[in-house]
Amino acid sequence: DAKTTQPNSMESNEEEPVHLPCNHSTISGTDYIHWYRQLPSQGPEYVIHGLTSNVNNRMASLAIAEDRKSSTLILHRATLRDAAVYYCILRALGRIQGAQKLVFGQGTRLTINP
């Protein structure tokens, strides 16, 4: 499985943009880049995913480098509810029936200051 590298922790202020980086230099051509987050005392939740082009949804934006060796999750205006551990994951297809196997790293613990 291709690996991802993220900073252990980041800190930002409420209502400011947050840029969460992820390095994935061994990414293969068919790997999608996924981001999940885990709020305290909850299971992970999907944030966004992409392959080559930048992606936007109601939660965040995903900026993917042209060589795909890195990506950045952008929270445009952080709130206190965005404090969580953010995981950058490269999708690895399972051997049978294409079941998606997500390999979670350590993630980035994001702290939002009021």
Next chain:
Amino acid sequence: DVKVTQSSRYLVKRTGEKVFLECVQDMDHENMFWYRQDPGLGLRLIYFSYDVKMKEKGDIPEGYSVSREKKERFSLILESASTNQTSMYLCASSLGQGAFRQYFGPGTRLTVT
């Protein structure tokens, strides 16, 4: 909204007991997964299932088994619980082949004493 529920939020069992963790999803998803989460080790896949009665080992299947008799239900079984199986257990589901999004339950914190 997809809902994934787990039978207990907290569970305390004794060493050697047989433990069942139940997971139910309500969106007719083909794939279901069991992970455990430990400090410093992150989430690790134990088993997954891509169809009723079908299963595949994940990264750390030792000491665990699973059962999927109905599409909506995926059970994780600890045949003889040990203290090193104290952990947070997370269940997830996803739609089908090629599905990119997994939906997670709230987790069961199991303590084996």
